[in-house]
Amino acid sequence: MKLGLKLLQERAKVGSFWWPYISNLPETYTVPIFFSGEDIKNLQYAPLLYQVNKRCRFLLEFEQEVKNVLKNLKPSEHPFGGQDVDASSLGWAMSAVSSRAFRLYGKKLPNGTHSDIPMMLPLIDMCNHSFNPNARILQEQDAGNPKMLIKVVAEREIKQSDPLLLNYGCLSNDFFLLDYGFVIPSNPYDHIELKYDGALMDAASMAAGVSSPNFSSPAPWQQEILFQLNLDGEVPNLKVTIGGPELVEGRLLGALRVLLSNDREMVQRYDLSVLKSLSAEGPLGVANEVAAFRTIIALCVIALGHFPTKIMDDESLLKQGVSVSTELAIQFRMQKKSVIIDVMRDLTKRVKLLLSKETTTA
Structure with missing residues (x-):
C-alpha cells in the first residue's frame, strides 16, 4: 500500500511532476472491491468472495488508521494537501497499483539475490497481457541506481499497428480479476x-x-x-x-x-x-x-x-x-x-x- 499512498500524495500535490501520468489513469476500475453487493454474490465462488471481503475490510480498517494519523496534523504538514483520504480513494490507489505496477528488481541483498519492488511505469503499463507475449520488460541496473533503465524489448518481429503484449504472470483468473479487473477465457493456469x-x-x-x-x-x-x-x-x-x-x-x-x-x-x-x-x-x-x-x-x-x-x-x-x-x-x-x-x-x-x-x- 506504500506505493498507493505515494500515488495519492502525488495526485494531491499541486504541480506534481507525475500529474500528466496520474491524470490519465482510469477514474474507476473493474476490480471486485468496487462491485455491488449483488455482483460480489454473482461470483458464486467462496475463495474469491473471501479475498474480496478481506480486501474491503482492510480498506475500511486502513481508512481509520490513516484518519487517526492525519487528524492532528497542521495543514502545512498534511501529506495529501488537506484532501480527505477514505476507503474509496484508498481503493482507487490500491487498484491503480495492482493493475498497473510491475514487480522489478530492488536492492541487491547480501546473498546476491534482489528484493522485489513494485514500480509504476508510464507508457509501459499500457501494454496488454498475453500468455504468448511479443515483448518483455528489461531492467538495467538496480532500483537504487540513478542510471537505472527500464525498457520494453521485442521477443519477435512485431508488425506495425500490432499491440505490444507482455505476460503479467502465469496466474489464475482469481488474481486476474482481483488485481487487473479482467477474466482470461480458457486460462490454462486457472x-x-x-x-x-x-x-x-x-x-x-x-x-x-x-x-x-x-x-x-x-x-x-x-x-x-x-x-x-x-x-x-x-x-x-x-x-x-x-x-x-x-x-x-x-x-x-x-x-x-x-x-x-x-x-x-x-x-x-x-x-x-x-x-x-x-x-x-x-x-x-x-x-x-x-x-x-x-x-x-x-x-x-x-x-x-x-x-x-x-x-x-x-x-x-x-x-x-x-x-x-x-x-x-x-x-x-x-x-x-x-x-x-x-x-x-x-x-x-x-x-x-x-x-x-x-x-x-x-
Missing part, C-alpha cells in the same frame, strides 16, 4: 480450490462407488504420509487445487492413492514424488488409480453442484445484456465451471484408457 476434508473425501468416494474407511480414519502409516503431504498435523495446509497445469494437485492425488490402498509395503516402495505425480501411471495398480480418479471426478461433481447456476443459464444472462461488473462476475464463474468440467473429461478419458488396458492385459 483452477478451483477445495478444502481437504475427510468427510468430503468420504462423500466423494461413496458417490464414486469406491468407499473407503481410511478417509475418516486413516491407519497410522497412512496418517504419517498425510503429515508428509502437509494434510495432517498441527498446522496443515488443507487447501488443494484441481485444474491448471497439474490438472490435480499432487498432494491431493498422493493422498487419494495412499488412502485407497491397504498395501503398506507397496506404497512404501515409492517415493512421495512418484505418488504425487499424475504422469506416474498407476504406481499402486490399475484398480487403485481408477478409484482415485473416480473419487476426484466425484469431487468435481460436488464442486460443480455448489454453483447455483449452470453454464447455459450464465450464457443466457449474458445475451440479455448486463452491466460490466455483472458480466465479469458471470464470465468468472463460467470459467470456473469450465475448469471443473475439463478436469472431469480428462480424468474420465484416463479411467477408460486404464480399464481398456486392464481388459487387454487380462
Whole structure:
C-alpha cells in the first residue's frame, strides 16, 4: 500500500511532476472491491468472495488508521494537501497499483539475490497481457541506481499497428480479476480450490462407488504420509487445487492413492514424488488409480453442484445484456465451471484408457 499512498500524495500535490501520468489513469476500475453487493454474490465462488471481503475490510480498517494519523496534523504538514483520504480513494490507489505496477528488481541483498519492488511505469503499463507475449520488460541496473533503465524489448518481429503484449504472470483468473479487473477465457493456469476434508473425501468416494474407511480414519502409516503431504498435523495446509497445469494437485492425488490402498509395503516402495505425480501411471495398480480418479471426478461433481447456476443459464444472462461488473462476475464463474468440467473429461478419458488396458492385459 506504500506505493498507493505515494500515488495519492502525488495526485494531491499541486504541480506534481507525475500529474500528466496520474491524470490519465482510469477514474474507476473493474476490480471486485468496487462491485455491488449483488455482483460480489454473482461470483458464486467462496475463495474469491473471501479475498474480496478481506480486501474491503482492510480498506475500511486502513481508512481509520490513516484518519487517526492525519487528524492532528497542521495543514502545512498534511501529506495529501488537506484532501480527505477514505476507503474509496484508498481503493482507487490500491487498484491503480495492482493493475498497473510491475514487480522489478530492488536492492541487491547480501546473498546476491534482489528484493522485489513494485514500480509504476508510464507508457509501459499500457501494454496488454498475453500468455504468448511479443515483448518483455528489461531492467538495467538496480532500483537504487540513478542510471537505472527500464525498457520494453521485442521477443519477435512485431508488425506495425500490432499491440505490444507482455505476460503479467502465469496466474489464475482469481488474481486476474482481483488485481487487473479482467477474466482470461480458457486460462490454462486457472483452477478451483477445495478444502481437504475427510468427510468430503468420504462423500466423494461413496458417490464414486469406491468407499473407503481410511478417509475418516486413516491407519497410522497412512496418517504419517498425510503429515508428509502437509494434510495432517498441527498446522496443515488443507487447501488443494484441481485444474491448471497439474490438472490435480499432487498432494491431493498422493493422498487419494495412499488412502485407497491397504498395501503398506507397496506404497512404501515409492517415493512421495512418484505418488504425487499424475504422469506416474498407476504406481499402486490399475484398480487403485481408477478409484482415485473416480473419487476426484466425484469431487468435481460436488464442486460443480455448489454453483447455483449452470453454464447455459450464465450464457443466457449474458445475451440479455448486463452491466460490466455483472458480466465479469458471470464470465468468472463460467470459467470456473469450465475448469471443473475439463478436469472431469480428462480424468474420465484416463479411467477408460486404464480399464481398456486392464481388459487387454487380462
